Amino acid sequence: MIRTARLSLIITALAASLGHNVTAKEANRRDICSWSPYGSTLLYHQPRTCPVPIDDTAASRIGDWSPWSYLPYCVKPRNKPRSSPPYCVFSSDHYRAGHGLSVITTPQLAASIADTLDDGTVPPPIRNHPSSFLAHSSGPGPAFEIKDLPGRGKGAVATRKIRQWEVAMVAYPAVIAQMDLWEALGPDQIRAVLRQAIQQLPSEQQGVVLSLDHSTGGALVQDILNTNIFGIELDGVMHMGLYPESSRLNHNCRPNAFWRYSKDNLAMEVVAIRAIEVGEEITHSYAPLGLNYKDRRETLKEWGFTCKCPLCSSSRRVIQQSDQRRNRIREVRAVLAEREDLSGDQVDKLAGELLRLIGEEKLEVQLVVYYEVIARAYMGAFDFEKAKEYANMCENAWIQYGGLDHDNVEGMKQLWRDLDEML
Secondary structure, three states, rough: OOEEEEOOOOOOOOOOOOOOOOOHHOOEEEEEEEOOHHHHHHOOOOOOEEEEEOOHHHHHHOOOOOOOOOOOOOOOOOOOOOOOOEEEEEOOOOHHOOOOEEEEEOHHHHHHHHHHOHHHOOHHHHOOOOOOOOOOOOOOOOOEEEEEEEEEEEEEOOOOOOOOEEEEEEEEEOOOEEHHHHHHHHHHHHHHHHHHHHOOOOOOHHHHHHHHOOOOOOHHHHHHHHHHOOEEEEEEEEEEEEOOOHHHHHHOOOEEEEEOOOOOOOOOEEOOOOEEOOOOOEEEEEOOOOOOOOHHHHHHHHHOOOOOOOOOOOOOOHHHHHHHHHHHHHHHHHHHHHHOOHOOOOOOOOHHHHHHHHOOOHHHHHHHHHHHHHHHHHOOOHHHHHHHHHHHHHHHHHHHOOOOOOOOHHHHHHHHHHHHHOO
């Protein structure tokens, strides 16, 4: 029941793994702990530093656990090898204008994000967005409101027209926890770290978190996390990210928005795929895009509801036609990707059909994948001009959807290398 980032960013290795017991001299040292795949070309990506990892024992010994607000609370994961690092609660009560953040992870991974706690590292487009906690109070308000929707619980509804590709919402995490938390810790350890994580949030943020929907049963906080989390990465390791504001976004099989995550400031941006009209609900897809009706229903069972979006509530005939288009998209993609004997004319025909079907099904977000398939098909047909055209379209789409440090930077480099070798 995790909304996984289809546009999740490449997370690079930050600090070298160090022992859990560190000296005061080591704890005061700062190491460069991350890099940008585009080097110095990114306007807001400044060289980053982070402290050496410390656990509760080391922090108590040296009397310093900055930049965190509280002494780390650590447990040894009962269900992992004895040599495994502890899982600790690291909390900041000043994060994002005092809204607070609790992170349940290893000391090494906590150190890798320590510099992101500084609100000054947030780039202006995110910091000044009307929905950001950091935006000036005298500026314009958010383009949406959270309201009760019949049969859908709470949802985000547009209060003004939101343009295509406009960032409709900026959100920051309240809780981050390592993805294997439920498996790594014993039940009593889980209760202890969750209790500590929530108690160390500012009181207002505690109320926000505890008011979120819960649908899977069991202990309240664990249920809230299971119901609302997004899948994000810290230093290449999957984590659960609880973003209270964006967790109010409901599902739609033909969504009008998608979300992207920035490892550099932990922010989530919700971006409009198309123009969203006043009074229209802002939605994203909980399931992978492009699934047929049967597969969508099966996937969404994990969320504990039966989808009643406009597509799934349509007549049987409309649903069957949609399924036929979606199945055909997969068939055409397979032909383009696997056939090595296609002529340029055949690629033209198949590419045209593929793009038409994607448009009819409103699956434009997936063009980042299909453009590369088409580019490589043209390479196989030795039509290098069209291959370059689609490679450019692919790169532009990745940047548009995921930003300059999107999650396919290396894939695009490889595509251009392969094309250059054939010229």
